[in-house]
Amino acid sequence: MDVTKEQMRHMYRTMVRIRKFESNAQNDFANGKIPGFLHLYLGEEAIATGVCENLNKDDFITSTHRGHGHIIAKGGDMKYMMAELYGKSTGYCKGKGGSMHIADRDLGILGANGIVGAGQDIAVGAGLSCKYRKTQQVCACFFGDGSTNQGTFHEALNMASIWKLPVIFVCENNHFGISMSQSRHQAIKDIADRAAAYGIPGVAVDGNDAMAVYEAANEAIARARKGQGPTLIECKTWRWRGHFEGDPAIYKDPKEQEEWVAREPVKRFREFLEENGVMTADEMDKVDAEVDQEIKDAVQFAEESPLPKPEDVGKDVYTDFDEEVRVR
Amino acid sequence: MKTMSVMEAIREAMSIRMREDPNVLLFGEDVGKFGGCFGVSAGMFDEFGPERVRDTPISEGAIIGAATGSAATGLRPIAEIMMDDFITVAMDQLVNNAAFMHYMFGGKIELPMVVRTVNGAGVNAAAQHSKSMEAWLTHVPGLKVVYPSTPQDCLGLLLASIDDNNPVVFFEHKIAYGEKGEVSSFDPIPLGKGDIKKEGSDVTIIAYGYQVFRALKAAEQLEKEGISAEVLDPRTLYPLDKDLIAESVGKTHNVVITSEEFKRGSYAGEISAFVAEEMFDSLDAPCRRVCALNTPVPFSAVLENAFIPQTEDIVNAVKAQRE
């Protein structure tokens, strides 16, 4: 495997950024600073990190309602994300999208998505475009276990497979779609098995192991860039929080929760890096402190940013004119 | 007489029919032990068990398709689509199949099914979790569309919807769930019968769903300014209570219609066209519509408030119409 120490150090920073961004969002939501629906990625940090470490800036991703981690891992700026969560005009979407719709075309982020399963089909289109334009770009498509019961999942895998598109389907199996446990919402254990139905490779990995995810994604992306078509990677993980903030998640088994939290991805990666002489504890603590400062700066930026103006509501519906607004 | 919230009234209506008729069942995403995304079916799983209050996978097409297939074969399903925004995923089943089957098959198949779903802005949920798309469904022959406001109306109309032998789409507004009111009757309220929520003589404000509450506030404000507004709640969008509208317009000679839809192509536009076509001679001024803007629903509160047709917008429209 061709992973460098520098990449591993970068992966550590990415994971810590996600962890701290999400922890801060959790508090800000509880304190009433973030409105709307908030779906946190706590406990799943290794997946976005391991996949996106293999992507170039001009590669694409599609994301989900639980998208903050994907966006940070793809290089998203936490300042603009925070401002968007706060509904400010400086946010990634000028306050129009919020947590569920963060996008950055310059970084190849084709949007978080509030419609379960919608990103899978969009990824097919991005893959078609990469292949057609012969650019060597790829699209990584993130989605949850629950979304694999939507028609879109099956339609997307089939179309991507017959056209041999450079799409990496990354299933984040956190074992729940809202309150429905995986064992109740589908009759299989390994979602990776579904790849067989479309004649493409399917692999299941420990989604709390950043290096395992990195390796699986590395192989899939190499295949995709060589024109060998899509891969389905299932990353087994666990969402620590409720489905959204405010959901007490009484449907979870406390013992299972405890076991998964014990296998938590950031701590495991720290141990791995230390054991392999990639980073010392002091070096990692220093990263932690730097990220703390980044988060503080992002919060300050969000807090000091202006709100949108009511008349902005009619802008951006179309590229070439503004919609009428109401004068009150 | 009992005080109930809109949410409790909806739950009560489902429970009443499920107690009486073993063929009535409820299914949808997280409607089981979890009690539904908004808590509408809380407790029903415990009363009726997993066979009759069924969690489904995230598969809206299959939810509506299964409602259709089970309704065609002896059951009276209530299918919940967590939000109206997700009904698009199931549009083929609802439009091409459920709505048309009775007609296409020459009246041979009846589909006693209800699709309950949730509309509305006001919770910073942005473009994919906030819109009001009743016009997509009122457009379709074969569907009945119900959108009540008060707890009493929700209870009575849901009972009638479950009793109906046609596919009925039943809208609930997420902000209205907490609205409380007196419930004195546990009988069905026939579909297609509107209700005057407040009598008045100068203008008829036609409002449904959560807009009824905004319209009532507007009427109160207008009253102080010497304008007597009648608030007419059609409650069922199709079939529409045209007689009640004609009666009211015959008295007030002015009509303002309000809904939370995108204004372009809205059902409010359909009502307006009908009034203009059939009651032109009764009108003192053209109908006015107070709807949401023609933009996707924005996230930030400042923008969302500008998007939503507010009480003051209704007041302003009534006044502007009289100038």
Ligand SMILES: Cc1ncc(C[n+]2csc(CCOP(=O)(O)OP(=O)(O)O)c2C)c(N)n1
């Ligand atoms: C089409 C559609 N149906 C339902 C929902 C409501 N919903 C939002 S997230 C979610 C669960 C998704 O589960 P999964 O795909 O496993 O992702 P996770 O939340 O676990 O990350 C549901 C049902 C939606 N947003 N879109």
Ligand SMILES: [Mg+2]
């Ligand atoms: Mg999941």
